[in-house]
Amino acid sequence: MTPRRFTHYVTYQGATNIPSTRSWAVLYPSVLGDHKSAYQLYIYFYPNEIEYGIDNGSDVPRKEYDDESFESEDEISIQNVVEAYRERLDTFWRWNEELIEEPDSAEYDELPWFETVEKHLQRKKQIVFHGPPGTGKTYGALNFAKWWIDRGLNEEDHFDDAVEDRLRMVTFHPTFSYEDFIEGITAKTRDGDLVYEPEAGVFKEMAEDAVEAYEDADSKAEAPRYILIIDEVNRGNIPKIFGETITLIESDKRLGEPNEMRDELPHPEDRLVVPPNLYIIGAMNTADRSIALVDAAIRRRFRFRHFPPNYEVLYDDLGFDGEQDVKTKASVEEGEDLGGLSILALSAINERIRDSGNLGKGKQVGHSYLIGGTTDERLVESWKNEILPLLDEYYFGDMERLKEHIFDGGGENLFNWKEQRIADFDSDALRAALSELVDEDGGVE
Numbered sequence: 001m002t003p004r005r006f007t008h009y010v011t012y013q014g015a016t017n018i019p020s021t022r023s024w025a026v027l028y029p030s031v032l033g034d035h036k037s038a039y040q041l042y043i044y045f046y047p048n049e050i051e052y053g054i055d056n057g058s059d060v061p062r063k064e065y066d067d068e069s070f071e072s073e074d075e076i077s078i079q080n081v082v083e084a085y086r087e088r089l090d091t092f093w094r095w096n097e098e099l100i101e102e103p104d105s106a107e108y109d110e111l112p113w114f115e116t117v118e119k120h121l122q123r124k125k126q127i128v129f130h131g132p133p134g135t136g137k138t139y140g141a142l143n144f145a146k147w148w149i150d151r152g153l154n155e156e157d158h159f160d161d162a163v164e165d166r167l168r169m170v171t172f173h174p175t176f177s178y179e180d181f182i183e184g185i186t187a188k189t190r191d192g193d194l195v196y197e198p199e200a201g202v203f204k205e206m207a208e209d210a211v212e213a214y215e216d217a218d219s220k221a222e223a224p225r226y227i228l229i230i231d232e233v234n235r236g237n238i239p240k241i242f243g244e245t246i247t248l249i250e251s252d253k254r255l256g257e258p259n260e261m262r263d264e265l266p267h268p269e270d271r272l273v274v275p276p277n278l279y280i281i282g283a284m285n286t287a288d289r290s291i292a293l294v295d296a297a298i299r300r301r302f303r304f305r306h307f308p309p310n311y312e313v314l315y316d317d318l319g320f321d322g323e324q325d326v327k328t329k330a331s332v333e334e335g336e337d338l339g340g341l342s343i344l345a346l347s348a349i350n351e352r353i354r355d356s357g358n359l360g361k362g363k364q365v366g367h368s369y370l371i372g373g374t375t376d377e378r379l380v381e382s383w384k385n386e387i388l389p390l391l392d393e394y395y396f397g398d399m400e401r402l403k404e405h406i407f408d409g410g411g412e413n414l415f416n417w418k419e420q421r422i423a424d425f426d427s428d429a430l431r432a433a434l435s436e437l438v439d440e441d442g443g444v445e
Contacts, residue, residue, distance in 0.1 A: 108146035126280035131307030134366020172236030233282035286362030376427035
């Protein structure tokens, strides 16, 4: 929950000893209590000056920001104040976000595809969410896991405790190993002597907890659900990390199933079995490595769900009533709304990426880079610091191809082609550049 979704208070205090002291009015998020505990949009009235901008309450850290003022009656303009506040809104929200306590980690958003994924997991026990960067794969996995755990709770279960106990997340990377995932040896000191003992990895530890819950359940079909999320699953050496577990995770070889298997681990006293109430959700970024390169054994044991860019998510987030409203407000006649242009331009860029033999659909740019882009300032930041650097990376070492393929030989407002770097542009320059990518009907030029 961000401050922009909260109501805001306005506080006014008149000068107590006019004209020797100021009077003022400030606006701040109501969730923060009072003006002393928040960053504020303010206007201060002095005998010979009116000052406005962002200020801090007395109980929060001081931050520097350029303020503006009127020094004569002829300069006074409400429009100037309003425009100055609009330019500062992103900073105002961001600073106040830092003061607001993070939401409960057990909270979740319910998405329309959850029940479909539920059916896949009930049958196969594991699934991989794959797609371009910024398409909500990890976000979707976490929210689905909390939703599904919530649906399986008994009346005596506490939601927060259940999520903490039954949901784990790891990130694969090139040095992530079998010892991290299943079991390794750790050195410990006991009575002054150095001893080496087996230590369970994240998967074995979770499997043991799930087995205990499964065996204690009154109804095996309603045993508590344990969910392991593996982010960046394709960045690890999957066969090496899973080891013999690659067989155990098959649905028919789990505890209580017709072909139940228990594998002996490298240490003789250990045998591992995977219960049917333990589920795996992987997330993989197709810009890093094609799904075609994923080990065949993994592909056979997992189901896969593709996550493409979803522009409809942006319609609501950026305040539009659908695709036609985006096109209308992005038109020249309606003032070329920068949010609308950003959605249409992102779609146009992705169409060109899909048509590229060197890139393809796996390297599209996800919609999440534009989420929260409710001000021109934030949209400029998203393009300058996230979207364009990603395009620069895709075309690394071949800026000329980026220029021709994505921007039809233009794009000077966004890139300094001579120096081969992203330009330092403002909202007007971004608006002009995005307009060049979109035709009158909101398609690709």
